[in-house]
Amino acid sequence: MDTFKASKLGLSKIQQARKDSGRKRDDSEWLVAASKILCPDSDWAPGGPYAEGCSESTWRRFLTGYSVAIPAFKAFCQVLGFDWREIADRPDADLEDLSDGQYIDWDSCPEVTVFYDRTLELTQMSEWICEENCRLIAILGMGGIGKTTLAIQLAKQLKYRFEIVIWRSLQYAPPPDKFLSNLIKSIPNSLVEKQLLNTLESNIVRLIELCNYHRCLVIIDGLESLFSKNDLAGKYRPGYEDYAKLFYQIGASIHKSCFVITSHEKPREIVKLEGHKRPVRCLKISGLQKRAARQLLQEQGLVEEPEWELLIQRYRGNPLALKIVSDTILELFNGKSSEFLQQNTIFVGQLSEFLDMQFERISELEKKLLYRIATAESPVTISQMREKISPAVSHSQILEVLESLARRSLIEKITEKNSDSAPVMFTLQPVVMKYIVNQFKHIFQ
Numbered sequence: 072m073d074t075f076k077a078s079k080l081g082l083s084k085i086q087q088a089r090k091d092s093g094r095k096r097d098d099s100e101w102l103v104a105a106s107k108i109l110c111p112d113s114d115w116a117p118g119g120p121y122a123e124g125c126s127e128s129t130w131r132r133f134l135t136g137y138s139v140a141i142p143a144f145k146a147f148c149q150v151l152g153f154d155w156r157e158i159a160d161r162p163d164a165d166l167e168d169l170s171d172g173q174y175i176d177w178d179s180c181p182e183v184t185v186f187y188d189r190t191l192e193l194t195q196m197s198e199w200i201c202e203e204n205c206r207l208i209a210i211l212g213m214g215g216i217g218k219t220t221l222a223i224q225l226a227k228q229l230k231y232r233f234e235i236v237i238w239r240s241l242q243y244a245p246p247p248d249k250f251l252s253n254l255i256k257s258i259p260n261s262l263v264e265k266q267l268l269n270t271l272e273s274n275i276v277r278l279i280e281l282c283n284y285h286r287c288l289v290i291i292d293g294l295e296s297l298f299s300k301n302d303l304a305g306k307y308r309p310g311y312e313d314y315a316k317l318f319y320q321i322g323a324s325i326h327k328s329c330f331v332i333t334s335h336e337k338p339r340e341i342v343k344l345e346g347h348k349r350p351v352r353c354l355k356i357s358g359l360q361k362r363a364a365r366q367l368l369q370e371q372g373l374v375e376e377p378e379w380e381l382l383i384q385r386y387r388g389n390p391l392a393l394k395i396v397s398d399t400i401l402e403l404f405n406g407k408s409s410e411f412l413q414q415n416t417i418f419v420g421q422l423s424e425f426l427d428m429q430f431e432r433i434s435e436l437e438k439k440l441l442y443r444i445a446t447a448e449s450p451v452t453i454s455q456m457r458e459k460i461s462p463a464v465s466h467s468q469i470l471e472v473l474e475s476l477a478r479r480s481l482i483e484k485i486t487e488k489n490s491d492s493a494p495v496m497f498t499l500q501p502v503v504m505k506y507i508v509n510q511f512k513h514i515f516q
């Protein structure tokens with residue numbers, strides 16, 4: 072028989088609710104109430120017998136976090152005032168494995184078969200969504216860092232909290248009005264008028280109305296495809312500016328849904344809305360933690376060695392970079408990272424294709440600044456940058472460019488510990504540094 076058990080959080084909720092009720096654990100009224108839910112047409116009385124699947128021992132199992140047959144589990148949750156979805160522990164359930172009128176539109180979402188760690192990120196976002204009712208969350212980070220994978224895992228974990236879960240990719244940059252009308256049509260609802268209106272603004276209002284009627288989780292992946300080339304970060308391409316209106320309204324209007332977007336760059340409308348006490352948040356992700364990165368290298372088939380630490384550090388735990396470099400290590404060095412590292416070079420290889428896409432969008436001044444940081448012997452301060460670049464470039468221009476590079480997750484900030492007076496310095500990840508020197512030396516040397 073199929074069973075459910077409570078998650079860790081679910082169990083603490085169950086125990087708290089039982090205590091708050093002021094009733095004893097073995098009060099037979101619990102079982103009478105659950106029996107009424109399971110079989111409403113019969114009369115049930117304290118002392119039993121109770122409905123099928125309902126007994127003192129099942130109730131005790133439920134209260135202590137052991138698995139219980141699904142109908143009884145759902146009835147017990149209801150008796151304590153919970154929706155079973157917020158209590159059950161079913162992390163591996165498939166997205167399509169849903170019941171009770173839930174609707175999932177998974178569209179072209181990639182399948183995630185292997186997932187390591189990211190516990191902190193998932194806990195943080197769950198809290199924002201479930202406890203603090205955030206309406207818009209941006210997962211930000213450089214290419215290959217794991218944004219899409221994390222967003223999928225989040226949807227898997229939280230799907231029971233929502234009536235509707237929708238996944239959309241922006242990889243092929245759909246025009247904003249088409250994207251919006253597709254989204255409106257995807258939300259099943261017979262009560263809110265779904266006839267599309269003439270203006271984008273009125274359709275945004277309609278979407279918000281639907282999102283207030285149903286609790287939806289909408290994941291929108293790959294926002295960077297909408298941003299301009301050769302410009303500062305987070306600026307929409309001509310013809311795509313209406314996306315800013317859409318995301319602004321999603322973040323600013325009252326509704327009960329949550330939109331999670333992934334992007335290399337922080338969109339400007341989000342800069343206006345975000346705040347740790349506001350319903351719009353950003354989560355900038357970095358590479359995998361050491362343990363997860365080791366698991367990934369092991370899965371790739373590398374021979375386990377103490378040198379892994381150095382490899383992980385060089386590629387900053389970026390899972391895509393580690394996968395690509397593992398492939399080279401397997402091909403050329405029989406899986407031995409030590410021999411690869413002895414070459415004493417930062418290998419960019421196939422990664423340059425991914426970096427090309429990201430660098431296509433950055434402005435000339437950003438490239439110039441990056442080149443100066445990449446060719447400096449050590450991390451540089453803002454004043455040193457200005458000297459290196461040209462005195463004709465003003466201080467505020469440098470700040471604007473640095474801010475843009477930070478929004479693209481392309482620079483690393485170094486602050487000396489225990490020193491309030493030391494100036495902030497900037498550097499680049501080794502692989503980005505190598506790429507920039509290779510690509511731009513003929514232009515800026």
Ligand SMILES: Nc1ncnc2c1ncn2[C@@H]1O[C@H](COP(=O)(O)OP(=O)(O)OP(=O)(O)O)[C@@H](O)[C@H]1O
Pocket residue numbers: 185186187188189212213214215216217218219220221293335359367390391394425
């Ligand atoms: N937590 C993880 N555990 C295992 N593999 C991971 C994890 N995160 C990412 N990966 C792997 O790393 C690769 C890159 O991940 P993903 O596509 O999610 O990155 P991304 O940040 O969305 O990249 P892009 O910016 O190019 O869209 C994928 O092959 C993915 O399977």
Ligand SMILES: [Mg+2]
Pocket residue numbers: 218219220292293333
């Ligand atoms: Mg992605």
